[in-house]
Amino acid sequence: MLDIFKFKKDSQKEFVLDINKIPAHIAIIMDGNGRWAKKRKLPRSMGHKAGVETIRKIVKESKRLGVGYLTLYAFSTENWKRPKDELSTLMQLLVLYLKKEVDELNKNGVKINVLGDISKFPIECQNELKRAVKITSENVDINLNLALNYGGRDELVRAVKLIANDLEKQKIKNEDINEELISNYIYTKGMPDPDLIIRPSGEKRLSNFLLWQCAYSEFWYSDIAWPDFTKEDLQKAIFDYQNRDRRFGGIK
Ligand code: IPE
Ligand code: IPE
Ligand code: MG
Numbered sequence: 001m002l003d004i005f006k007f008k009k010d011s012q013k014e015f016v017l018d019i020n021k022i023p024a025h026i027a028i029i030m031d032g033n034g035r036w037a038k039k040r041k042l043p044r045s046m047g048h049k050a051g052v053e054t055i056r057k058i059v060k061e062s063k064r065l066g067v068g069y070l071t072l073y074a075f076s077t078e079n080w081k082r083p084k085d086e087l088s089t090l091m092q093l094l095v096l097y098l099k100k101e102v103d104e105l106n107k108n109g110v111k112i113n114v115l116g117d118i119s120k121f122p123i124e125c126q127n128e129l130k131r132a133v134k135i136t137s138e139n140v141d142i143n144l145n146l147a148l149n150y151g152g153r154d155e156l157v158r159a160v161k162l163i164a165n166d167l168e169k170q171k172i173k174n175e176d177i178n179e180e181l182i183s184n185y186i187y188t189k190g191m192p193d194p195d196l197i198i199r200p201s202g203e204k205r206l207s208n209f210l211l212w213q214c215a216y217s218e219f220w221y222s223d224i225a226w227p228d229f230t231k232e233d234l235q236k237a238i239f240d241y242q243n244r245d246r247r248f249g250g251i252k
Contacts (some may be wrong), residue, residue, distance in 0.1 A: 025192045025236075026067050026196045028198045030054070031205050034048075035047070036226070049224075054229050058072075059105070061231035061235075063108060064140060065235075069142070069192065070143070072144070073209050074148055076151055077153075079094065105132075109243070110144050111138075111141075116148045116150030116187065150187070152210055154208075155211075156186070188213055196219075200233075201224070
C-alpha cells in the first residue's frame with residue numbers, strides 16, 4: 001500500500017484508503033462560510049475569503065488522490081437573493097481566484113469546466129471564466145467543475161428546452177428520448193455521476209444541487225464549516241464512502 005493512502009483517523013487509529021476505490025467524481029456543497037465568519041465576529045466576506053483557501057487545498061488533495069472529477073458548488077440560482085454587497089464580494093473573489101490560480105492549476109493538469117448559466121455574471125467574471133476554461137481545455141489529470149449560477153431544476157428546464165428544439169428541427173425523434181439522451185443535454189454531459197456528495201456546515205439538504213445526477217450518489221455530511229474543512233476531512237469522507245455498500249437497487 002502506498003504511503004499516501006495511509007491516514008490517521010481522529011488522530012488515533014490509522015486508516016488506509018483503497019487506491020482502487022477512489023471515487024471517480026466527488027461533488028462538494030461549499031457551505032458555512034457566513035456562519036464561520038459570524039462565529040469569529042467577522043464580516044461574511046471574510047468567511048468567503050477563507051473558503052477560497054479551502055478550495056486550493058481540496059483541489060490539490062483531490063488530484064493527489066486520483067479523483068477524476070471534482071465539482072464545487074460555488075453559487076446557486078437561489079443565491080441571487082443575497083444582499084448586493086455580498087454578491088459583489090463573491091464575484092470579486094471569483095475573479096481574484098481565477099486570476100491568481102489559473103496558471104498554477106494549468107501547470108497541475110487541472111481542466112476547468114463551468115456548470116451553470118454565467119451570462120448573468122459581471123462581464124469580467126465571464127471573461128476570466130472563459131479564459132480559464134480555454135487555457136486548461138487540454139488538461140487531463142483532474143476535471144474541476146465550478147457550479148456557478150447553477151440549479152438542478154434550472155439545468156433540467158434548460159435541457160427540456162434544448163430537447164424540444166432538437167425535436168422541432170427533427171434532429172432527434174420522440175423514441176430517442178431516454179436517460180442517456182437526457183444526460184447528454186445537461187451540463188455534466190460525458191461525465192460520470194457523482195459517487196460522493198459532501199456537504200459541510202451541518203445542513204442536510206441538497207439545495208438544488210445535481211438533482212438528476214445524484215440518483216445513486218453517497219452522501220457525507222459534517223458540521224465543519226467550509227473554511228475549516230481540511231484535506232483530512234476529505235480523506236475521512238472518502239474512507240467512509242469506501243466502506244459503504246452500494247447496491248444500485250440490486251442485491252449483493
Ligand atoms: C457558502 O457559504 C457560500 C455560498 C453559498 C456562496 P454561505 O454563505 O451559504 O454560508 P452560511 O451558510 O451562511 O454559513
Ligand atoms: C448552497 O448553499 C449553495 C452553495 C453552497 C453554493 P446555500 O447556503 O445557498 O443553501 P441553503 O440556503 O442553506 O439551502
Ligand atoms: Mg449557506
